[in-house]
Amino acid sequence: MRPDGRGPDEVRPITIETGFIRYPEGSVLYRAGDTVVLCNVSVLDRTAPFLRGTGEGWITAEYAMLPRATEDRSDREVTRGRPSGRSQEIQRLIGRALRMAVNRGLLGERTLQADCDVLQADGSTRTAAISGTWVALVLALARLWEQGMLPRWPLLHQVAAVSVGLLGGEPLVDLDYGEDYDCDVDLNLVFTADGRLVEIQGTAEGRPFARADLDAMVTAGWGGARRIMEHQAEAVTPVLERLDLPPLPTPEE
Numbered sequence: 001m002r003p004d005g006r007g008p009d010e011v012r013p014i015t016i017e018t019g020f021i022r023y024p025e026g027s028v029l030y031r032a033g034d035t036v037v038l039c040n041v042s043v044l045d046r047t048a049p050f051l052r053g054t055g056e057g058w059i060t061a062e063y064a065m066l067p068r069a070t071e072d073r074s075d076r077e078v079t080r081g082r083p084s085g086r087s088q089e090i091q092r093l094i095g096r097a098l099r100m101a102v103n104r105g106l107l108g109e110r111t112l113q114a115d116c117d118v119l120q121a122d123g124s125t126r127t128a129a130i131s132g133t134w135v136a137l138v139l140a141l142a143r144l145w146e147q148g149m150l151p152r153w154p155l156l157h158q159v160a161a162v163s164v165g166l167l168g169g170e171p172l173v174d175l176d177y178g179e180d181y182d183c184d185v186d187l188n189l190v191f192t193a194d195g196r197l198v199e200i201q202g203t204a205e206g207r208p209f210a211r212a213d214l215d216a217m218v219t220a221g222w223g224g225a226r227r228i229m230e231h232q233a234e235a236v237t238p239v240l241e242r243l244d245l246p247p248l249p250t251p252e253e
Helices: 085-100 125-146 177-182 211-242
Strands: 014-018 026-032 035-044 058-065 111-120 159-167 170-173 185-192 197-204
Touching: 014 125, 014 211, 026 125, 035 125, 058 085, 058 125, 085 111, 085 125, 085 159, 085 185, 085 197, 111 125, 125 159, 125 185, 125 211, 159 177, 159 211, 170 211, 185 211, 197 211
Parallel strands: 058 111
Antiparallel strands: 014 026, 026 035, 035 111, 159 170, 159 185, 185 197
């Protein structure tokens, strides 16, 4: 039994509040336990410079943690003149995950700009940001579809992310801060709904881990990702149904 009463394979309680901010085309307040992330996706009428003239769109992300998202106040990164190395690495991860979800050739020369702001951090903020921002991305695409701005529905994949730790030889899904601090191995996994992996980030602390441990952690992580996908589907299905858009596939067992 974990400190919060969860079993090893259980994710934290998840709530997804859509339409949290009025102005972005897609906005979600995503809660996973005590981790809270505001995920907005804005539609910009320009593509990345290297895609100009191609008719293809771009998806990118920014990530930041508010000064008092943790027990100790941190400075805003803007006061230092640039994002930290950690923030840059996370926002690139978010961008890669979101680009996997969409056929960018159908976007036209537009950019979908994701902004992920951690309001409260209790571990697994990057995976929460990915899972929440995918929902905001679908809402933004639905807005474009409703306005007649897309030739075909461009969504390719449902994408969700989950953290997995190895503690005492046992995989633990969806780590809070204390578990992340204590675990022997820490993975961040990004999945599509058919069980394929978009990305694996993994680090051993203290000593190497075996291939069998990796396999066990990926298996446990997929179980957690499926449960996250159920919450994502509950959030976006009413919009998809209202616009008569294709339903999400059921995640594979």
